Amino acid sequence: MSRESSLVSADWVAENISNPKVVIIEVDEDTTLYAQGHIQNSITFHWRNDLQDGLRRDVVSKSAFEALLSKNGVSNDSTVILYGGNNNWFAAYAYWYFKLYGHQDVRLLDGGRKLWELQGREFVTDLPSRTATRYVATEQDLSLRAFRDETIAAIGVKNLVDVRSPAEFSGELAAPAHLPQEGALTKGHIPTAKNIPWSKAANEDGTFKSDAELREIYGAAGVDLAKDTIAYCRIGERSAFSWFVLHELLEVPNVKNYDGSWTEYGSLVGVPVEIGA
Amino acid sequence: MKTCGAKPGGPSLDGVDLSKQTVIQGLILREGTQDGVPNGEVVSNGYVRLLDATGEFTAEVPTNSDGQFRFFAAPGNWTLIVQAPGSRVEKDISAEAGLLTDLVIHI
Numbered sequence: 001m002s003r004e005s006s007l008v009s010a011d012w013v014a015e016n017i018s019n020p021k022v023v024i025i026e027v028d029e030d031t032t033l034y035a036q037g038h039i040q041n042s043i044t045f046h047w048r049n050d051l052q053d054g055l056r057r058d059v060v061s062k063s064a065f066e067a068l069l070s071k072n073g074v075s076n077d078s079t080v081i082l083y084g085g086n087n088n089w090f091a092a093y094a095y096w097y098f099k100l101y102g103h104q105d106v107r108l109l110d111g112g113r114k115l116w117e118l119q120g121r122e123f124v125t126d127l128p129s130r131t132a133t134r135y136v137a138t139e140q141d142l143s144l145r146a147f148r149d150e151t152i153a154a155i156g157v158k159n160l161v162d163v164r165s166p167a168e169f170s171g172e173l174a175a176p177a178h179l180p181q182e183g184a185l186t187k188g189h190i191p192t193a194k195n196i197p198w199s200k201a202a203n204e205d206g207t208f209k210s211d212a213e214l215r216e217i218y219g220a221a222g223v224d225l226a227k228d229t230i231a232y233c234r235i236g237e238r239s240a241f242s243w244f245v246l247h248e249l250l251e252v253p254n255v256k257n258y259d260g261s262w263t264e265y266g267s268l269v270g271v272p273v274e275i276g277a
Numbered sequence: 278m279k280t281c282g283a284k285p286g287g288p289s290l291d292g293v294d295l296s297k298q299t300v301i302q303g304l305i306l307r308e309g310t311q312d313g314v315p316n317g318e319v320v321s322n323g324y325v326r327l328l329d330a331t332g333e334f335t336a337e338v339p340t341n342s343d344g345q346f347r348f349f350a351a352p353g354n355w356t357l358i359v360q361a362p363g364s365r366v367e368k369d370i371s372a373e374a375g376l377l378t379d380l381v382i383h384i
Binding site: 033036085086087114117118119120165166167172173176177178179197199204205 | 322324326327329331333334335336337338339342347348349350351358360361362363
């Protein structure tokens with residue numbers, strides 16, 4: 001992957017809105033914004049309802065992913081363009097998900113919904129009609145996904161990159177600052193993790209920084225990208241964003257997203273936790 | 278489990294325990310006058326970003342249809358950056374535990 005094959009500009013999307021090979025999908029944890037207005041011809045996936053197993057805490061099964069894409073008219077050879085609010089967090093999570101299940105051509109809209117809106121581009125409320133397909137996914141590519149035990153074993157061995165805000169990393173906050181701060185989780189971070197907030201990789205308008213700037217950010221934080229790396233956050237979507245930066249934009253091969261993230265780790269009995277910067 | 282994502286915020290404090298939360302919220306209005314009277318149209322397509330005292334991103338929310346936003350922060354100094362089509366405004370604020378910080382920001 002590279003910036004050219006994993007990212008598209010708003011101009012590119014505007015030019016390809018009616019391209020039959022292109023499927024534009026808005027992904028967020030709240031799809032009411034989609035209902036209020038979205039990019040023409042886009043469909044929407046809900047982070048929880050469509051991409052989380054309704055019973056177990058896990059991603060949906062291969063067959064459920066196939067059913068979701070088939071129902072929404074996505075083909076194996078579609079160029080899938082993902083975008084969303086929240087600086088593309090959930091779109092990046094969906095991007096990781098499409099790669100997890102082996103989709104070849106998937107890209108993020110640089111800047112997401114925010115840049116589209118700040119540039120005064122058009123949102124529509126009409127819904128596209130798409131013809132169902134028979135989508136066939138691969139088995140999960142587990143080279144992209146870290147689980148709990150591998151993360152615990154990585155303490156002091158692999159790079160652990162905590163992409164939450166400094167206040168969440170230090171244990172001052174348990175969640176991002178637009179959420180109520182209660183919860184059963186302990187606060188803090190995984191020992192030996194480096195705090196490189198996802199936001200360091202993004203410009204104020206939501207677009208990604210240049211490759212040179214991105215390399216500088218990780219270099220300055222002392223992360224040796226020759227070693228295996230596991231990224232985590234709180235629920236796995238901000239770390240998907242940073243996974244995208246490392247694995248797709250910077251083409252670092254050995255990077256996994258720990259999608260269980262702090263909501264899993266911070267609930268475990270007996271694992272080490274650190275607080276402070 | 279609550280997700281990490283931001284929904285458009287608003288100042289209804291139903292269900293918010295202000296003794297436990299450090300709330301920073303407000304209303305974004307577009308500067309303007311009509312017949313010499315400030316008309317302050319609400320900004321429903323804005324984004325409000327919260328930076329900590331070191332300038333680090335902490336959170337961002339879109340304004341809701343009434344131009345409102347809300348953060349659950351911690352006591353201390355913060356910077357708000359408001360972006361909307363054609364506008365960008367910064368505002369430094371100080372939040373205290375148990376006290377509601379309620380703002381009207383003109384852009």
